[in-house]
Amino acid sequence: MPGDGDDRSRMPEWIGTWAGVIAPVSVLSALLFYFGYVSARAQYDYFGVDVDAVGLDTQHYVMRSPQPLLVPLIVLTLLGAGLLIGHAAIRDRIGTAGSRAVTAASAAGLVVLAAGTLLLAGYPVAGRWSYYPLVTPLLLAAGGGLTGYTGYLRRLSAPEARTIARRAASVLIYVLVAASVFWATATVAQFSGRGLAMNQARNLGDLPRVILDTKERLHLRDPTVQETALPAEEGQTFRYRYRRLRLLIVGGDRLFLVPEIWSPSNSTLVVPLDGSVRVQFQFQPDPP
Known part of the structure:
Protein backbone atom coordinates (compact mmCIF):
# COMPACT_ATOMS: atom_id res chain seq x y z
CA MET A 1 0.00 0.00 0.00
CA ASN A 203 36.27 16.65 58.26
CA LEU A 204 35.87 12.92 58.93
CA GLY A 205 33.46 13.83 61.72
CA ASP A 206 30.91 14.83 59.07
CA LEU A 207 30.64 11.26 57.76
CA PRO A 208 27.96 8.88 59.17
CA ARG A 209 28.81 7.38 62.58
CA VAL A 210 29.13 3.63 62.77
CA ILE A 211 29.22 1.19 65.72
CA LEU A 212 30.67 -2.15 64.70
CA ASP A 213 30.21 -5.43 66.59
CA THR A 214 32.37 -8.41 65.62
CA LYS A 215 32.73 -12.03 66.65
CA GLU A 216 36.53 -11.85 66.74
CA ARG A 217 39.00 -9.21 67.81
CA LEU A 218 40.17 -7.09 64.89
CA HIS A 219 43.53 -6.02 66.37
CA LEU A 220 43.25 -2.55 64.85
CA ARG A 221 46.32 -0.33 65.07
CA ASP A 222 44.39 2.93 64.76
CA PRO A 223 44.60 4.72 68.14
CA THR A 224 41.36 6.60 67.53
CA VAL A 225 39.07 3.55 67.39
CA GLN A 226 37.74 2.42 70.76
CA GLU A 227 37.49 -1.32 71.38
CA THR A 228 35.18 -2.73 74.06
CA ALA A 229 34.70 -6.38 75.06
CA LEU A 230 31.00 -7.26 75.19
CA PRO A 231 29.74 -9.26 78.18
CA ALA A 232 29.38 -12.98 77.56
CA GLU A 233 25.70 -13.89 77.41
CA GLU A 234 23.79 -16.93 76.26
CA GLY A 235 23.09 -16.74 72.56
CA GLN A 236 25.41 -13.75 72.13
CA THR A 237 27.84 -14.38 69.26
CA PHE A 238 29.33 -10.92 69.01
CA ARG A 239 32.24 -10.44 71.41
CA TYR A 240 33.77 -7.02 70.57
CA ARG A 241 32.40 -3.56 69.90
CA TYR A 242 34.22 -0.80 68.01
CA ARG A 243 33.30 2.87 68.20
CA ARG A 244 34.52 6.13 66.62
CA LEU A 245 34.30 4.73 63.11
CA ARG A 246 32.87 6.61 60.13
CA LEU A 247 31.37 5.35 56.89
CA LEU A 248 33.52 6.36 53.92
CA ILE A 249 31.52 4.61 51.18
CA VAL A 250 29.32 1.59 50.54
CA GLY A 251 30.34 -0.64 47.66
CA GLY A 252 28.26 -3.66 46.76
CA ASP A 253 27.88 -5.74 49.92
CA ARG A 254 30.76 -4.11 51.78
CA LEU A 255 31.26 -1.09 54.02
CA PHE A 256 34.46 0.93 53.93
CA LEU A 257 35.03 2.41 57.38
CA VAL A 258 37.64 4.92 58.57
CA PRO A 259 38.50 6.33 62.03
CA GLU A 260 36.83 9.65 62.79
CA ILE A 261 40.16 11.46 63.24
CA TRP A 262 42.81 11.41 60.53
CA SER A 263 46.25 10.04 61.38
CA PRO A 264 49.15 8.81 59.21
CA SER A 265 48.79 5.39 60.88
CA ASN A 266 45.10 5.07 59.97
CA SER A 267 43.79 2.43 57.61
CA THR A 268 40.48 1.77 55.88
CA LEU A 269 38.50 -1.13 57.32
CA VAL A 270 36.55 -3.25 54.82
CA VAL A 271 33.51 -4.89 56.43
CA PRO A 272 31.37 -7.48 54.59
CA LEU A 273 27.61 -7.32 55.13
CA ASP A 274 27.16 -11.08 55.41
CA GLY A 275 26.05 -11.59 59.03
CA SER A 276 29.57 -11.92 60.39
CA VAL A 277 29.33 -8.39 61.82
CA ARG A 278 26.64 -6.17 63.30
CA VAL A 279 26.48 -2.55 62.21
CA GLN A 280 24.69 0.36 63.85
CA PHE A 281 24.42 3.84 62.39
CA GLN A 282 24.21 6.57 65.02
CA PHE A 283 22.07 9.68 64.92
CA GLN A 284 23.77 13.05 64.58
CA PRO A 285 24.37 14.67 68.01
CA ASP A 286 22.14 17.61 67.07
CA PRO A 287 18.74 17.62 68.83
CA PRO A 288 15.76 18.49 66.62
Whole structure:
Protein backbone atom coordinates (compact mmCIF):
# COMPACT_ATOMS: atom_id res chain seq x y z
CA MET A 1 0.00 0.00 0.00
CA PRO A 2 1.17 3.61 -0.48
CA GLY A 3 1.53 4.22 3.22
CA ASP A 4 3.84 1.21 3.64
CA GLY A 5 6.02 2.38 0.78
CA ASP A 6 6.35 5.82 2.29
CA ASP A 7 7.37 4.34 5.66
CA ARG A 8 9.98 2.12 4.02
CA SER A 9 11.39 5.01 2.04
CA ARG A 10 11.71 7.10 5.19
CA MET A 11 13.39 4.33 7.22
CA PRO A 12 17.00 5.25 6.22
CA GLU A 13 16.25 8.88 7.08
CA TRP A 14 14.98 7.89 10.56
CA ILE A 15 17.99 5.67 11.12
CA GLY A 16 20.35 8.48 10.14
CA THR A 17 18.56 10.92 12.43
CA TRP A 18 18.68 8.61 15.44
CA ALA A 19 22.29 7.68 14.74
CA GLY A 20 23.19 11.37 14.70
CA VAL A 21 21.59 11.75 18.13
CA ILE A 22 22.80 8.53 19.78
CA ALA A 23 26.45 8.84 18.72
CA PRO A 24 27.11 12.20 20.47
CA VAL A 25 25.20 11.00 23.57
CA SER A 26 27.31 7.84 23.70
CA VAL A 27 30.54 9.83 23.40
CA LEU A 28 29.37 12.27 26.07
CA SER A 29 28.44 9.42 28.42
CA ALA A 30 31.83 7.80 27.89
CA LEU A 31 33.62 11.08 28.66
CA LEU A 32 31.53 11.66 31.80
CA PHE A 33 32.26 8.11 32.94
CA TYR A 34 35.99 8.51 32.33
CA PHE A 35 36.40 11.80 34.18
CA GLY A 36 34.21 10.57 37.05
CA TYR A 37 36.32 7.44 37.28
CA VAL A 38 39.59 9.41 37.33
CA SER A 39 38.27 11.65 40.10
CA ALA A 40 36.96 8.73 42.18
CA ARG A 41 40.18 6.78 41.76
CA ALA A 42 42.26 9.70 43.06
CA GLN A 43 39.83 10.31 45.94
CA TYR A 44 39.75 6.79 47.34
CA ASP A 45 43.40 6.15 46.62
CA TYR A 46 44.09 8.78 49.30
CA PHE A 47 42.45 6.41 51.80
CA GLY A 48 44.38 3.42 50.49
CA VAL A 49 41.44 1.95 48.58
CA ASP A 50 41.51 0.87 44.94
CA VAL A 51 38.27 2.22 43.49
CA ASP A 52 37.89 -0.96 41.42
CA ALA A 53 37.63 -2.91 44.69
CA VAL A 54 34.70 -0.74 45.79
CA GLY A 55 32.55 -1.96 42.91
CA LEU A 56 30.85 1.29 41.93
CA ASP A 57 28.59 1.24 38.88
CA THR A 58 28.64 3.41 35.78
CA GLN A 59 25.88 5.69 37.07
CA HIS A 60 27.94 6.56 40.15
CA TYR A 61 30.90 7.68 38.05
CA VAL A 62 28.69 9.68 35.68
CA MET A 63 26.92 11.37 38.62
CA ARG A 64 30.18 12.52 40.18
CA SER A 65 31.73 13.77 36.92
CA PRO A 66 30.20 17.31 37.00
CA GLN A 67 32.30 18.28 40.01
CA PRO A 68 35.73 17.78 38.38
CA LEU A 69 34.45 19.07 35.02
CA LEU A 70 32.85 22.27 36.30
CA VAL A 71 36.00 24.41 36.35
CA PRO A 72 37.36 23.18 32.98
CA LEU A 73 33.96 23.75 31.33
CA ILE A 74 33.72 27.29 32.69
CA VAL A 75 37.28 28.08 31.63
CA LEU A 76 36.82 26.61 28.14
CA THR A 77 33.51 28.44 27.67
CA LEU A 78 34.98 31.80 28.66
CA LEU A 79 38.10 31.15 26.61
CA GLY A 80 36.04 30.15 23.58
CA ALA A 81 33.87 33.27 23.86
CA GLY A 82 36.96 35.48 24.16
CA LEU A 83 38.61 33.79 21.17
CA LEU A 84 35.52 34.26 19.01
CA ILE A 85 35.33 37.95 19.89
CA GLY A 86 39.05 38.36 19.27
CA HIS A 87 38.82 36.51 15.97
CA ALA A 88 36.03 38.79 14.76
CA ALA A 89 38.18 41.83 15.53
CA ILE A 90 41.37 40.37 14.03
CA ARG A 91 39.79 39.14 10.81
CA ASP A 92 38.74 42.66 9.84
CA ARG A 93 42.23 44.07 10.36
CA ILE A 94 44.44 41.72 8.40
CA GLY A 95 46.93 43.85 6.52
CA THR A 96 50.62 44.75 6.55
CA ALA A 97 50.69 45.50 10.25
CA GLY A 98 48.44 42.53 10.86
CA SER A 99 50.79 40.29 8.91
CA ARG A 100 53.68 41.26 11.18
CA ALA A 101 51.52 40.56 14.25
CA VAL A 102 50.54 37.16 12.83
CA THR A 103 54.21 36.34 12.24
CA ALA A 104 55.09 37.31 15.80
CA ALA A 105 52.16 35.31 17.19
CA SER A 106 53.17 32.31 15.10
CA ALA A 107 56.72 32.50 16.46
CA ALA A 108 55.39 32.73 20.02
CA GLY A 109 53.17 29.70 19.39
CA LEU A 110 56.11 27.69 18.11
CA VAL A 111 58.17 28.63 21.20
CA VAL A 112 55.37 27.57 23.56
CA LEU A 113 54.83 24.39 21.56
CA ALA A 114 58.55 23.62 21.72
CA ALA A 115 58.53 24.14 25.50
CA GLY A 116 55.66 21.67 25.87
CA THR A 117 57.42 19.19 23.59
CA LEU A 118 60.61 19.44 25.64
CA LEU A 119 58.64 18.75 28.82
CA LEU A 120 56.99 15.80 27.11
CA ALA A 121 60.35 14.41 26.01
CA GLY A 122 61.84 15.10 29.44
CA TYR A 123 59.29 13.02 31.33
CA PRO A 124 61.94 10.74 32.91
CA VAL A 125 63.46 13.81 34.57
CA ALA A 126 60.52 16.20 35.04
CA GLY A 127 57.79 13.57 35.51
CA ARG A 128 58.08 13.73 39.30
CA TRP A 129 57.02 17.39 39.32
CA SER A 130 53.53 17.62 40.83
CA TYR A 131 52.23 20.00 38.17
CA TYR A 132 53.88 18.24 35.23
CA PRO A 133 50.64 16.54 34.03
CA LEU A 134 48.88 19.92 34.00
CA VAL A 135 51.55 22.32 32.73
CA THR A 136 52.71 20.07 29.87
CA PRO A 137 49.32 19.65 28.14
CA LEU A 138 48.48 23.33 28.69
CA LEU A 139 51.70 24.37 26.93
CA LEU A 140 51.02 21.93 24.09
CA ALA A 141 47.43 23.11 23.72
CA ALA A 142 48.34 26.81 23.86
CA GLY A 143 51.28 26.48 21.49
CA GLY A 144 49.42 24.22 19.08
CA GLY A 145 46.31 26.39 19.14
CA LEU A 146 48.26 29.58 18.49
CA THR A 147 50.24 27.96 15.69
CA GLY A 148 47.12 26.54 14.06
CA TYR A 149 45.23 29.82 14.35
CA THR A 150 48.00 31.91 12.84
CA GLY A 151 48.20 29.41 9.99
CA TYR A 152 44.48 29.88 9.45
CA LEU A 153 44.92 33.67 9.34
CA ARG A 154 47.66 33.30 6.74
CA ARG A 155 45.35 31.17 4.57
CA LEU A 156 42.70 33.87 4.77
CA SER A 157 45.08 36.48 3.41
CA ALA A 158 46.64 34.11 0.86
CA PRO A 159 44.10 31.47 -0.25
CA GLU A 160 46.49 30.20 -2.92
CA ALA A 161 48.78 28.93 -0.15
CA ARG A 162 46.34 26.13 0.70
CA THR A 163 48.12 22.87 -0.09
CA ILE A 164 47.52 19.30 0.95
CA ALA A 165 50.59 19.37 3.19
CA ARG A 166 49.39 22.52 4.97
CA ARG A 167 45.92 21.07 5.46
CA ALA A 168 47.38 17.85 6.87
CA ALA A 169 49.57 19.86 9.24
CA SER A 170 46.54 21.84 10.40
CA VAL A 171 44.59 18.64 11.09
CA LEU A 172 47.50 17.23 13.12
CA ILE A 173 47.75 20.48 15.08
CA TYR A 174 44.03 20.34 15.92
CA VAL A 175 44.37 16.70 17.00
CA LEU A 176 47.28 17.73 19.24
CA VAL A 177 45.21 20.53 20.79
CA ALA A 178 42.24 18.22 21.41
CA ALA A 179 44.43 15.53 22.98
CA SER A 180 46.19 18.11 25.17
CA VAL A 181 42.89 19.58 26.38
CA PHE A 182 41.69 16.05 27.20
CA TRP A 183 44.91 15.37 29.11
CA ALA A 184 44.67 18.63 31.04
CA THR A 185 41.01 18.00 31.90
CA ALA A 186 41.82 14.51 33.15
CA THR A 187 44.56 16.00 35.34
CA VAL A 188 42.10 18.54 36.76
CA ALA A 189 39.70 15.67 37.51
CA GLN A 190 42.50 13.84 39.32
CA PHE A 191 43.41 16.95 41.32
CA SER A 192 39.71 17.44 42.12
CA GLY A 193 39.40 13.91 43.48
CA ARG A 194 42.54 14.31 45.56
CA GLY A 195 41.33 17.63 46.93
CA LEU A 196 37.94 16.13 47.80
CA ALA A 197 39.68 13.32 49.67
CA MET A 198 41.84 15.75 51.65
CA ASN A 199 38.77 17.80 52.52
CA GLN A 200 37.05 14.63 53.74
CA ALA A 201 40.11 13.72 55.79
CA ARG A 202 39.97 17.12 57.49
CA ASN A 203 36.27 16.65 58.26
CA LEU A 204 35.87 12.92 58.93
CA GLY A 205 33.46 13.83 61.72
CA ASP A 206 30.91 14.83 59.07
CA LEU A 207 30.64 11.26 57.76
CA PRO A 208 27.96 8.88 59.17
CA ARG A 209 28.81 7.38 62.58
CA VAL A 210 29.13 3.63 62.77
CA ILE A 211 29.22 1.19 65.72
CA LEU A 212 30.67 -2.15 64.70
CA ASP A 213 30.21 -5.43 66.59
CA THR A 214 32.37 -8.41 65.62
CA LYS A 215 32.73 -12.03 66.65
CA GLU A 216 36.53 -11.85 66.74
CA ARG A 217 39.00 -9.21 67.81
CA LEU A 218 40.17 -7.09 64.89
CA HIS A 219 43.53 -6.02 66.37
CA LEU A 220 43.25 -2.55 64.85
CA ARG A 221 46.32 -0.33 65.07
CA ASP A 222 44.39 2.93 64.76
CA PRO A 223 44.60 4.72 68.14
CA THR A 224 41.36 6.60 67.53
CA VAL A 225 39.07 3.55 67.39
CA GLN A 226 37.74 2.42 70.76
CA GLU A 227 37.49 -1.32 71.38
CA THR A 228 35.18 -2.73 74.06
CA ALA A 229 34.70 -6.38 75.06
CA LEU A 230 31.00 -7.26 75.19
CA PRO A 231 29.74 -9.26 78.18
CA ALA A 232 29.38 -12.98 77.56
CA GLU A 233 25.70 -13.89 77.41
CA GLU A 234 23.79 -16.93 76.26
CA GLY A 235 23.09 -16.74 72.56
CA GLN A 236 25.41 -13.75 72.13
CA THR A 237 27.84 -14.38 69.26
CA PHE A 238 29.33 -10.92 69.01
CA ARG A 239 32.24 -10.44 71.41
CA TYR A 240 33.77 -7.02 70.57
CA ARG A 241 32.40 -3.56 69.90
CA TYR A 242 34.22 -0.80 68.01
CA ARG A 243 33.30 2.87 68.20
CA ARG A 244 34.52 6.13 66.62
CA LEU A 245 34.30 4.73 63.11
CA ARG A 246 32.87 6.61 60.13
CA LEU A 247 31.37 5.35 56.89
CA LEU A 248 33.52 6.36 53.92
CA ILE A 249 31.52 4.61 51.18
CA VAL A 250 29.32 1.59 50.54
CA GLY A 251 30.34 -0.64 47.66
CA GLY A 252 28.26 -3.66 46.76
CA ASP A 253 27.88 -5.74 49.92
CA ARG A 254 30.76 -4.11 51.78
CA LEU A 255 31.26 -1.09 54.02
CA PHE A 256 34.46 0.93 53.93
CA LEU A 257 35.03 2.41 57.38
CA VAL A 258 37.64 4.92 58.57
CA PRO A 259 38.50 6.33 62.03
CA GLU A 260 36.83 9.65 62.79
CA ILE A 261 40.16 11.46 63.24
CA TRP A 262 42.81 11.41 60.53
CA SER A 263 46.25 10.04 61.38
CA PRO A 264 49.15 8.81 59.21
CA SER A 265 48.79 5.39 60.88
CA ASN A 266 45.10 5.07 59.97
CA SER A 267 43.79 2.43 57.61
CA THR A 268 40.48 1.77 55.88
CA LEU A 269 38.50 -1.13 57.32
CA VAL A 270 36.55 -3.25 54.82
CA VAL A 271 33.51 -4.89 56.43
CA PRO A 272 31.37 -7.48 54.59
CA LEU A 273 27.61 -7.32 55.13
CA ASP A 274 27.16 -11.08 55.41
CA GLY A 275 26.05 -11.59 59.03
CA SER A 276 29.57 -11.92 60.39
CA VAL A 277 29.33 -8.39 61.82
CA ARG A 278 26.64 -6.17 63.30
CA VAL A 279 26.48 -2.55 62.21
CA GLN A 280 24.69 0.36 63.85
CA PHE A 281 24.42 3.84 62.39
CA GLN A 282 24.21 6.57 65.02
CA PHE A 283 22.07 9.68 64.92
CA GLN A 284 23.77 13.05 64.58
CA PRO A 285 24.37 14.67 68.01
CA ASP A 286 22.14 17.61 67.07
CA PRO A 287 18.74 17.62 68.83
CA PRO A 288 15.76 18.49 66.62
